[in-house]
Amino acid sequence: MNKLTWGDSGLRDGADNLVLDSQQIIVTRTDHVPLLRFYESTRTVALGAYEDKDFAVRSAYCQAKSIPIIRRLTGGGTSYLYPKQISWSLTLPVQHLNIEQWLDIICMAVCDGLSNSGHENIYFNNPNDIYANGQKLGSVYVGVLDNVLIANGTLFRSLDINTMLHALRVPKEKLTPAGIHTATHRFTTLPNLSDAGLLQLKASLAQAIAQSCNLPSIMQIPWINNTSQTYVCDHHNLPENAHESTYSGFITTSGGVLHGRIQFDTDLRISSLHLNGNVYIRPHNLFRKIESVLRGASETEITRRMDNLFYENQWELYGFTPHHIMVLLRRLFEQHGIAVKLSIAPSSASSFMIHDPDGTMDAFDIVAKADTLLVPYCAKPAWCKWRHKDGCSQCGKCDVGEVYKVARQQGLNVTTVRNFEHLEIALKALKKRGTKSYLGMCCNNFYIKREYAFRSANMPALLLDIAGANCYDLMQEQSAYSGEFSAESSIDLGVAEKVIRLAGRKPMQ
Numbered sequence: 001m002n003k004l005t006w007g008d009s010g011l012r013d014g015a016d017n018l019v020l021d022s023q024q025i026i027v028t029r030t031d032h033v034p035l036l037r038f039y040e041s042t043r044t045v046a047l048g049a050y051e052d053k054d055f056a057v058r059s060a061y062c063q064a065k066s067i068p069i070i071r072r073l074t075g076g077g078t079s080y081l082y083p084k085q086i087s088w089s090l091t092l093p094v095q096h097l098n099i100e101q102w103l104d105i106i107c108m109a110v111c112d113g114l115s116n117s118g119h120e121n122i123y124f125n126n127p128n129d130i131y132a133n134g135q136k137l138g139s140v141y142v143g144v145l146d147n148v149l150i151a152n153g154t155l156f157r158s159l160d161i162n163t164m165l166h167a168l169r170v171p172k173e174k175l176t177p178a179g180i181h182t183a184t185h186r187f188t189t190l191p192n193l194s195d196a197g198l199l200q201l202k203a204s205l206a207q208a209i210a211q212s213c214n215l216p217s218i219m220q221i222p223w224i225n226n227t228s229q230t231y232v233c234d235h236h237n238l239p240e241n242a243h244e245s246t247y248s249g250f251i252t253t254s255g256g257v258l259h260g261r262i263q264f265d266t267d268l269r270i271s272s273l274h275l276n277g278n279v280y281i282r283p284h285n286l287f288r289k290i291e292s293v294l295r296g297a298s299e300t301e302i303t304r305r306m307d308n309l310f311y312e313n314q315w316e317l318y319g320f321t322p323h324h325i326m327v328l329l330r331r332l333f334e335q336h337g338i339a340v341k342l343s344i345a346p347s348s349a350s351s352f353m354i355h356d357p358d359g360t361m362d363a364f365d366i367v368a369k370a371d372t373l374l375v376p377y378c379a380k381p382a383w384c385k386w387r388h389k390d391g392c393s394q395c396g397k398c399d400v401g402e403v404y405k406v407a408r409q410q411g412l413n414v415t416t417v418r419n420f421e422h423l424e425i426a427l428k429a430l431k432k433r434g435t436k437s438y439l440g441m442c443c444n445n446f447y448i449k450r451e452y453a454f455r456s457a458n459m460p461a462l463l464l465d466i467a468g469a470n471c472y473d474l475m476q477e478q479s480a481y482s483g484e485f486s487a488e489s490s491i492d493l494g495v496a497e498k499v500i501r502l503a504g505r506k507p508m509q
């Protein structure tokens with residue numbers, strides 16, 4: 001293969017860098033030239049290629065701060081780019097390797113490049129994070145387009161954790177001072193480098209990448225920046241806006257969180273479908289192909305159409321399987337069933353999260369067998385003396401009292417979950433008691449972040465997403481941590497009552 005040609009295109013905005021990535025792919029594909037471009041980006045939120053913007057980014061915050069949102073050509077999660085990062089894009093003619101192998105090779109090459117230039121204790125954590133002395137130093141993302149592998153990477157030279165946590169909806173840290181403090185300690189930066197030191201590091205990275213990718217040599221060139229400012233990116237033109245007849249849902253997998261949005265026609269056939277996720281897939285348009293193949297399908301036709309598609313096409317899913325997509329689709333159909341049975345709007349039905357470890361129960365099986373309701377403390381008023389205690393005097397001053405009342409009428413045990421540790425204890429107690437399934441309420445951020453805790457409890461649950469302020473909500477947290485914690489989430493009482501009334505044993509006397 002050709003030598004690796006590398007250069008530096010300097011500081012540009014995120015959209016221009018995206019144009020340069022696309023041009024790089026064209027050159028690599030047509031001329032079979034492996035290219036490595038270093039650059040810096042002005043402040044930009046870069047969505048993964050397949051991500052759902054609404055789940056990944058706080059658009060209002062980005063708009064208020066004039067931070068543009070772009071969509072990378074590479075998979076994985078959202079990144080926040082800003083000056084004083086070493087960013088780079090690599091394009092190579094594709095070889096017979098899978099996504100996992102490419103991530104391994106390129107992450108390892110970055111580690112070698114750093115180590116060879118004198119940086120110590122460098123390693124990477126699967127799938128794509130570069131670490132120095134136990135702290136995150138950067139990331140790598142890959143994608144395959146038109147038989148060209150593209151990798152994007154960043155290494156931090158400075159940190160802007162505050163903006164990152166506010167701009168990205170990634171439920172990694174709560175937006176409390178403690179959360180930002182914790183995140184700050186999870187990240188690290190390269191030491192201060194002179195211009196010569198920076199150039200030497202880039203040359204070392206280029207050399208290591210060339211060696212890892214079996215390229216015989218490297219050649220540095222001055223990079224010609226020939227983008228035009230025609231790539232317009234605003235906060236409204238990404239196509240995932242919810243519609244009132246849209247059902248939406250997600251499932252967590254080892255490869256990331258898969259999101260789906262669906263609309264049905266009057267015969268309960270799929271009239272529109274959008275699949276997204278902070279995942280890696282091949283080919284690049286696989287989700288679009290699935291959406292197209294399933295248009296017009298009834299629930300019973302999905303399996304056959306999916307089987308045919310995956311049989312006829314070469315594909316790769318990293319950390320999940322077609323079965324996960326099927327489970328997601330089944331959940332979206334189930335949400336329609338919930339909406340019909342409870343006479344609620346699609347958006348309300350979409351707030352149900354079905355946790356079914358064995359995949360054998362539907363939402364109504366889970367409700368029918370539930371003997372317990374878990375309520376989060378954040379749904380109680382900040383002034384209530386029961387907020388951080390298990391119980392409620394049903395004083396009538398908030399919806400939680402009504403929830404307690406209806407649940408007790410149905411014979412359900414009700415527990416206020418006071419914190420994560422308490423949730424684990426409560427779930428263990430339920431398991432020990434022989435609980436078959438339970439109902440719960442929590443924000444979807446909490447479920448995504450702590451899904452493993454629900455999984456390890458190994459009991460099916462129907463969880464209702466809470467609305468209003470939540471621990472991961474930017475503005476509420478801002479006000480919350482400036483003084484007394486006062487954020488209060490809210491329960492959709494009408495929906496909660498309807499589902500609780502389907503549950504439980506005989507009323508207690």
Ligand code: SF4
Nearest residue numbers: 384392393395398401
């Ligand atoms: S109803 Fe219960 S949770 Fe709500 S304010 Fe009264 S005691 Fe507190």
Ligand code: SF4
Nearest residue numbers: 378442443446470471
């Ligand atoms: S907002 Fe979410 S994470 Fe925060 S306390 Fe409520 S349920 Fe838990």
